[in-house]
C-alpha cells in the first residue's frame with residue numbers, strides 16, 4: 414500500500430502563442446492561452462495508475478499565480494485527491510533553484526510521500542532542472558525520463574527509463590522522485606461529474622512563502638542563481654504564400670521549379 418503520491422504540475426502557455434516581454438526578459442503569460450504542461454498530464458496519469466494498483470493518495474502541487482486554479486481543478490476532475498497551489502508575489506522571477514526549493518518545502522510539509530512524479534520538462538522553460546532540484550533539496554534518489562513504474566516488495570520499485578537507443582530498468586527505494594517521459598501514456602479524460610464537483614465544491618489549498626517557512630530573499634530574483642542577460646527573438650521564415658493554378662501537370666512542373674530554385 415502506497416502512502417502519498419505527489420505530482421508536480423505546471424501550467425504552461427501554448428508554445429505557439431508564447432510572447433516574451435523584452436523589458437523584463439521573461440515570458441509574458443497574459444498573451445497566451447494556457448494548458449496543463451503536457452508531460453505533467455502523463456505524470457498525473459502514471460500517479461493515478463499507481464493509485465489504482467497499489468493504493469495511496471494522489472496530491473498535486475503547483476507553484477504559480479491564482480489563475481492556475483481551474484487547471485488544477487481539472488487535475489482533480491481527472492482523479493487527483495487533493496491539490497496545493499504555492500502562490501506568493503515574492504516568487505515572481507524565480508529560476509529553477511527557488512522553484513525547486515519551494516516545491517520541495519511544500520512536499521515536505523505534506524509529508525508521508527512515497528513517490529514524487531514530475532514531467533520530464535516543461536513546454537515553456539524546458540530546462541528539466543526542477544525534478545532533480547526537488548530530489549536534491551529532499552535528499553532522495555531520482556530517476557529521469559521514466560515511462561513505467563512497478564512496485565516490488567519492501568518499499569522498492571522497478572522504474573523503466575528511456576535512454577538513447579533503448580531503455581534501462583532501475584531499482585530504487587521509496588521515497589524517490591521520477592520525472593515522467595512526455596507521451597509515455599494516454600492521460601484519462603476528466604470525469605464529468607467529478608469536474609462539476611471540483612468546480613463548485615473543491616477547496617484548493619493556497620500556501621504562501623510564510624506557510625513554507627521561506628523568506629523573500631530565498632526566492633524570486635534575489636534567490637535565483639541565474640539572470641537573463643540578453644533575449645533574442647527568432648522569427649520564423651516568411652512563407653512564400655504563392656498559389657499555383659492550372660492543370661495538375663503544370664502545377665507539378667511549376668512546384669518542382671520553385672523547389673529547385675530554393676535549394
Ligand SMILES: Cc1cc2nc3c(=O)[nH]c(=O)nc-3n(C[C@H](O)[C@H](O)[C@H](O)COP(=O)(O)OP(=O)(O)OC[C@H]3O[C@@H](n4cnc5c(N)ncnc54)[C@H](O)[C@@H]3O)c2cc1C
Nearest residue numbers: 422476506508509512531532534535538539540541542543
Ligand atoms: C533568471 C530567470 C528568471 C525567470 N523569471 C521568471 C518569471 O519572472 N516568471 C516566470 O513565470 N518564470 C520565470 N522564469 C522561469 C522559471 O524559472 C521556470 O518557470 C521554473 O523555474 C521552472 O523551470 P522549467 O520551466 O525549466 O521547468 P522544468 O525543470 O523543465 O520542469 C520539469 C517539471 O518540473 C515541474 N515544475 C516545473 N515548474 C513547476 C511549477 N512552477 N509548479 C509545479 N511544478 C513545476 C513540472 O512537473 C515540470 O514538468 C525565470 C527563469 C530564469 C532562469
